[in-house]
Amino acid sequence: MSAGNAIEVSNLTKYYGNLLAVDHISFGVKKGEIFGFLGPNGAGKTTTIRMLTGISIPTEGTATIMGYGIQHQSVAVKEQMGIVPDVSNVYNELSAWDNLIFTGKLYDMPKAYRKSRAEELLRMFGLYERRGEKVQGFSRGMKRRICIAMALMNKASIMFLDEPTSGLDVQSVLIIRDLVRKLNQQGLTIFLTTHNIEEASQMCDRVAIINHGKIAAIDTPEKLKRTVESLQSVEVAFETTPSGGLKDLMGLPIVSDVVKEGDKFRLITHDPSSVLASVWNYAQTNNLKVITINTLGPSLEDVFVKLTGIKLATESEGMKMGRGSGQGMRQGRERQ
Amino acid sequence: MRETHKGHLGREARVAWAIAVKDMLTYYTRPPSLMFGILFPFSLFLSFSIGRTAPLSAQIPVLIAQTLFFASSSIGPVVIPMERANQTFDRFLTSPVSLLSILLGKTLAGVVFGIGISIVPILVGLIFFGSQIANGEALVACMALSSIGFSAMGIMFASIPGQSPGQVMMPLNFVRIPLLFISGVYTPVSELPSWGQVGSMLSPLTHTIELARYALGGETFFGPLLNISVLTAYTALFLFMGIRFHIMNQRKE
Numbered sequence: 001m002s003a004g005n006a007i008e009v010s011n012l013t014k015y016y017g018n019l020l021a022v023d024h025i026s027f028g029v030k031k032g033e034i035f036g037f038l039g040p041n042g043a044g045k046t047t048t049i050r051m052l053t054g055i056s057i058p059t060e061g062t063a064t065i066m067g068y069g070i071q072h073q074s075v076a077v078k079e080q081m082g083i084v085p086d087v088s089n090v091y092n093e094l095s096a097w098d099n100l101i102f103t104g105k106l107y108d109m110p111k112a113y114r115k116s117r118a119e120e121l122l123r124m125f126g127l128y129e130r131r132g133e134k135v136q137g138f139s140r141g142m143k144r145r146i147c148i149a150m151a152l153m154n155k156a157s158i159m160f161l162d163e164p165t166s167g168l169d170v171q172s173v174l175i176i177r178d179l180v181r182k183l184n185q186q187g188l189t190i191f192l193t194t195h196n197i198e199e200a201s202q203m204c205d206r207v208a209i210i211n212h213g214k215i216a217a218i219d220t221p222e223k224l225k226r227t228v229e230s231l232q233s234v235e236v237a238f239e240t241t242p243s244g245g246l247k248d249l250m251g252l253p254i255v256s257d258v259v260k261e262g263d264k265f266r267l268i269t270h271d272p273s274s275v276l277a278s279v280w281n282y283a284q285t286n287n288l289k290v291i292t293i294n295t296l297g298p299s300l301e302d303v304f305v306k307l308t309g310i311k312l313a314t315e316s317e318g319m320k321m322g323r324g325s326g327q328g329m330r331q332g333r334e335r336q
Numbered sequence: 337m338r339e340t341h342k343g344h345l346g347r348e349a350r351v352a353w354a355i356a357v358k359d360m361l362t363y364y365t366r367p368p369s370l371m372f373g374i375l376f377p378f379s380l381f382l383s384f385s386i387g388r389t390a391p392l393s394a395q396i397p398v399l400i401a402q403t404l405f406f407a408s409s410s411i412g413p414v415v416i417p418m419e420r421a422n423q424t425f426d427r428f429l430t431s432p433v434s435l436l437s438i439l440l441g442k443t444l445a446g447v448v449f450g451i452g453i454s455i456v457p458i459l460v461g462l463i464f465f466g467s468q469i470a471n472g473e474a475l476v477a478c479m480a481l482s483s484i485g486f487s488a489m490g491i492m493f494a495s496i497p498g499q500s501p502g503q504v505m506m507p508l509n510f511v512r513i514p515l516l517f518i519s520g521v522y523t524p525v526s527e528l529p530s531w532g533q534v535g536s537m538l539s540p541l542t543h544t545i546e547l548a549r550y551a552l553g554g555e556t557f558f559g560p561l562l563n564i565s566v567l568t569a570y571t572a573l574f575l576f577m578g579i580r581f582h583i584m585n586q587r588k589e
Contacts, residue, residue, distance in 0.1 A: 103427075
């Protein structure tokens, strides 16, 4: 691992009683990058962030943030970071202004500086006009913005964001993503946990996929996608959706799986060009008019599904039914 | 460039004070604070005093001690579970300040509440029942040590994992109420059997009542020096245990 890393994690482990929540994970986050921490529910994302930010004490292992040890130099570590937890933990009884001022006091910022910083941030987030109102009357998106503003009060070097856009309306999501990018461009290192694979793919320089407390993969989104080349696909839409199309397309050579996505079929294959020809023949034979046909590379979602072993409930049920009725494993599936 | 004040101790003190002020503004008027911190001691006192032959003025030190005891020890068990529920307690754990200063800030909120409420019975005694302060230093020591000690006791109990004040208040009251019976509230220490006097000596509330009585010109059984020593020891113990228990929580969380 590089000495210039913003975060260095070595063998970090957390037990809850006998339950191993985080299993000896090690990774590094480079200065100035947006690092995504991706995983299903209960994978260990929030536990990791809670250990790195000092809320929880690790059972084993060490981590440094900007060169300071999280356990023995915790005050120095906490000076370096801003934290946006998964829940907007603002003080509902206080006004927007008082929330920021109190945060400034926790960081022991001088009075004049914390006032000017609070004003600057409230203006930046479009909340200055409502600074005197109690936060309990704010919408979820506004509370999220206040929470991020509080995390920015101390001009941190690293920002931890735990599911920052989860449960927000589209406008708030776009505002927050844009803000995160701008902060990163200004030099802030971002540690982002998310369920949202598309968000991770669009925003992160590198992504770690965590599952059952272990790091399953860590790389740039594009390199991760390349690890599952076998998951390339052909996407086709016909003018009229053929009855039995799912089963027919599944029977085409070198198609390993077919997923029906709305009015489109997605044929998973390692050889998209051969499948293109087969689909064309199938359309002509069955008098079907092709509206669109595309070849697609694997998505980060494909990588995620493959590495975490997550299966759709309907898929696993379908497999069981297939076995039971003697129809074999290649069933195809329908995605809503 | 980050701008902060210089000086580690000064910084810790300022942050602790900021936490205390925030708690005062936010939690003093919450129903659990009012019920367990004000209503509870006054109700207990009235139910105990009405019908007794002893003059009410003689009971003023007991009322002062009870209000100090209940009011100071109630703020931590109200504030911390509510902050856990809102996850705002995590804000303190992630801010650049020691756990000691966080808990001292929380303790300070209880201290101010306890002293503020117990000033009422002092004024009532002075104005309406002819009580006189015979020893001002003893009264100051009584108020300061008792409020810090009992507030720290509340903070220690607030380390019990829970997200509602009731989850902490119930075990706390299992300790607070039995202490009333062995601390000279209902029966003077001098009239207790010897084992009862030993138990009484070990109760911090005994020493608060004794110091309050001494400050208002009454007599003490154990003497003010022992009262102050025991209260000081309990204050240190509660603060130490409170920190240990909160660290244990962080290991479990």
